[in-house]
Amino acid sequence: MEGQLSSLVITKEDMDTIDELFSQYLVDSQAKDIILLNKSGELLAKSGTVTRESAVAVSALAAGVFSATNELAKLLGEHEFTLTFHQGKETNIHISLVDPLILLAVIFDNKAPIGAIRFWAKKISASIRPVLQKMAAVPHQEPSEEFRKGLQDEIDNLF
Amino acid sequence: MSLIDFSKSEITFKIVYYGPAMSGKTTNLGWIYRMIPDKVKGQFTSIATETERTLFFDFLPVELGSVKGFKIRLSLYTVPGQELYKLTRKSVLKSVDGIVFVADSSGARRDDNINNLADMTRNLEEYELPDTPVVYQLNKRDLPDVMPVDQLMDELDLGGKPVFLGIASSGVSVMDCLKGITREVVSKI
Numbered sequence: 001m002e003g004q005l006s007s008l009v010i011t012k013e014d015m016d017t018i019d020e021l022f023s024q025y026l027v028d029s030q031a032k033d034i035i036l037l038n039k040s041g042e043l044l045a046k047s048g049t050v051t052r053e054s055a056v057a058v059s060a061l062a063a064g065v066f067s068a069t070n071e072l073a074k075l076l077g078e079h080e081f082t083l084t085f086h087q088g089k090e091t092n093i094h095i096s097l098v099d100p101l102i103l104l105a106v107i108f109d110n111k112a113p114i115g116a117i118r119f120w121a122k123k124i125s126a127s128i129r130p131v132l133q134k135m136a137a138v139p140h141q142e143p144s145e146e147f148r149k150g151l152q153d154e155i156d157n158l159f
Numbered sequence: 160m161s162l163i164d165f166s167k168s169e170i171t172f173k174i175v176y177y178g179p180a181m182s183g184k185t186t187n188l189g190w191i192y193r194m195i196p197d198k199v200k201g202q203f204t205s206i207a208t209e210t211e212r213t214l215f216f217d218f219l220p221v222e223l224g225s226v227k228g229f230k231i232r233l234s235l236y237t238v239p240g241q242e243l244y245k246l247t248r249k250s251v252l253k254s255v256d257g258i259v260f261v262a263d264s265s266g267a268r269r270d271d272n273i274n275n276l277a278d279m280t281r282n283l284e285e286y287e288l289p290d291t292p293v294v295y296q297l298n299k300r301d302l303p304d305v306m307p308v309d310q311l312m313d314e315l316d317l318g319g320k321p322v323f324l325g326i327a328s329s330g331v332s333v334m335d336c337l338k339g340i341t342r343e344v345v346s347k348i
Contacts, residue, residue: 007160007161007162007163007348008160008161008162008163009163009165010162010163010164010165010166011165011166012165012166014166015164015165015166015167016166038160038162038254039253039254040160040173040234040253040254040255041173041218041234041236042160042162042171042173042234044162044164053201053202054202056201056202056220056234057201057202057204057218057220060204060216060218060220060234060236061204061218063253064215064216064250064251067250067251067253068215068246068247068250070250071246071247071249071250101160101254143348147227148345148346148348150226150227151226151227151229151231151345151348152342152345152346154226154227155226155338155341155342155345156338157224157226158223158224158226158231158341159223159334159337159338159341
């Protein structure tokens with residue numbers, strides 16, 4: 001059985017903290033892009049030159065790759081593989097588990113040695129983890145009945 | 160797992176189109192892609208084999224507009240229907256918020272519909288998501304050998320559930336299904 005959260009809530013304060021950390025690491029690590037996503041493939045945060053549209057697609061695919069890799073792990077008797085790495089001619093992508101539900105994708109150009117990529121991915125994960133723990137610790141507040149009803153009433157206008 | 164981002168005032172839901180092979184899941188997404196204006200849709204990502212059968216999944220992000228000051232975004236996925244890709248189907252279903260089950264109305268596909276629906280139910284139970292909202296599209300109603308609606312509903316035990324009769328290739332009920340499942344997932348937030 002695999003437990004799951006019903007929803008993930010990100011406050012503006014959490015997002016500002018993540019953005020600040022990512023901007024700093026982008027300079028320090030010389031990564032091209034840093035993308036934070038959840039295991040269901042949703043983009044949580046991004047930093048770098050990647051457009052939002054591309055980051056959304058990268059998140060869906062990275063989570064898919066990670067999920068498929070974990071089915072592979074189970075077939076091999078492992079509980080989980082905690083990272084995957086793809087190397088190209090110009091670009092490399094390192095996808096790793098930050099906490100049970102969150103993944104970090106770091107994109108580097110081909111100048112970065114693999115040791116450096118792993119080092120920075122670990123360092124960024126360690127910095128971001130307390131923010132994620134804080135987010136998970138906030139009790140989930142149910143939206144008011146009025147808000148929910150308002151959403152329902154307005155759905156028709158969206159189509 | 161719906162994602163509520165207060166920093167951007169956005170709510171994102173994950174909706175998966177499930178169903179047996181060749182029942183029209185990718186056709187549904189293709190129609191939605193054509194119907195939705197460019198500025199509110201993202202890249203349509205499809206991982207297909209050389210014969211254009213879905214290998215991993217199709218993915219289409221859509222922005223519906225704002226309600227109550229929140230932008231509603233949908234991440235639409237399909238699963239590969241072929242029996243071979245059982246584990247891939249399960250992995251795409253992870254953290255799903257709502258499902259459109261696309262059944263093939265052809266009499267010849269009766270067992271495929273039943274088996275695929277059972278496979279979906281089993282996967283949802285394993286993920287501890289048995290109450291995930293599902294709407295059902297009985298697709299390909301234009302085929303010459305369609306099963307009568309009552310019989311198909313009976314075989315799939317769909318009494319009292321939201322059911323749409325569809326011809327996805329010409330868009331019949333495609334947007335109604337999307338609207339139906341959006342209403343269901345929003346009510347669960």
